[in-house]
Amino acid sequence: MKTNIFVIYGGKSVEHEVSLHSASAIMNAVNKEKYNIYPIYITKEGIWYSLGLLKDDIGDIEQLKKTSSSTIPSSIGDFLTNYLKHDEKNIVFPALHGTNGEDGTIQGLLELLDIPYVGNEVLSSALGMDKVIMKDLFTKENIPQGKYMSLRFHTWKDNSEESLEKIEMTIGYPCFVKPARSGSSVGISRCENKDELKKGLQEAFLYDNKTVIEEEIIGREMQISVVGNDYPKASVVGEFIMERRFMDYNAKYLDGKLIPVIPARLLKNLSDAMRETAIKTFKILNCYGLVRVDYFVTEDNKFYVNEVNTMPGFTKSSMTPALWEKTDGTTYPQLIEKLIELAFERYEQKKSIINGR
Incomplete structure (x- = not known):
């Protein structure tokens, strides 16, 4: 009997579109003689949608998108009840990038469901997603990296001038401002002066309530x-x-x-x-x-x-x-x-x- 592989992609993430490209390539490459492939699309609103058994290669990523009027809980329940083959051999390939896919969230759900899945687990996913915690660990273990510091939104909101001055004294210019938990260069700014730094922080805080500020390394x-x-x-x-x-x-x-x-x-x-x-x-x-x-x-x-x-x-x-x-x-x-x-x-x-x- 073939193994069922559920490729989950999309998601409530700024990397939604990137995920579709990854999923398309993965499903086209999986051995269809050995696996039954089931595409599971998560909309930008977080609603799960099963496309059923994949019989042919994906030619256009638009084929992987669906709309649904369901709710998030009922759509997940529908997948677990009607599409997951509980009496067969299953595995999940989370072709998800960024929020709710690469941060340990989906991995935690799969752990609770006792389903094998490809890639990193809850802890490693969460650590890798949070650039500040990741860098803190690297500091402890003497991994070579550039100067950095973090800033939370409430601190920025309470005293923006003091925050700017601290960054200037600790990191200096030019520097990069990034959302702490995002990817694909979304929300990232290169800043050469105070005005650009202020705008960069405002941009980064659109995507996360914590930012990381790094020195520029020419290399x-x-x-x-x-x-x-x-x-x-x-x-x-x-x-x-x-x-x-x-x-x-x-x-x-x-x-x-x-x-x-x-x-x-x-x-x-x-x-x-x-x-x-x-x-x-x-x-x-x-x-x-x-x-x-x-x-x-x-x-x-x-x-x-x-x-x-x-x-x-x-x-x-x-x-x-x-x-x-x-x-x-x-x-x-x-x-x-x-x-x-x-x-x-x-x-x-x-x-x-x-x-x-």
Whole structure:
């Protein structure tokens, strides 16, 4: 009997559209001889919608969108009652990015439902999503990173001038202002003076009630993918050639302004150190399945961890599958299958844990 794989995508997230592209590529790559594929769309309002058994490849991501007049609780209940095959072998692939998908929320629901799922669990997802907590942990474990500080909305609202002065004294200019729990460069601003800093904070607070402010590091932007459970492995280092200093959402996903170079042009000892650090960050955050670690590398060959992504973009042209193809020849479908195997492996580990006396 085939295994049922439920690919969940969309969601109440600024990365909604990115999720659709990832889901489309994943479902087209899954072995249909081995799996029954069920697309599960979450609208921008948070309503779940099942598209039924997928029989053909997705040609247009518009096929993955549906409208519904249901409510969130009833739509989730409908999925659990009428679509989840309780007497069959199931697995969930959460092709969700950002809020409610990459922050541990959906993972918590799947843990309660006792369903195996691909990727990181509640803790690692939450830690990776919150840039401030993530950076605090990296500080404790001596992971190289740039100067940073955080600012909450209530503090900004109560005394904006004092907040601005503290940022100027601690970080200085130019600096980057980011929502603490968002992705795809949404809500991020590069600030060179006080007026830009004020506008940047106002922009970031539209997407989160906590921001992170970082010093600007002039360097090349590189990435490493880590895949595994107890014995994770790091890919070769990949580099993005950027056509402008700050790559926003449009540059990353719409304009085609990112040019990947794999493997990156690095000294071997530097590349090895970055790969070791990537595995170390994977373990610090208690990751399972996969993670992408983003770096800056300066002209004097120093590297700094920028952030991690616990559910990176997963189209065929995304960095994660491209890195593994260049590392060991793993194809996109093979990588999908590997992640599914790791999910079942981790599920069996957790099932062996005694939860009572």
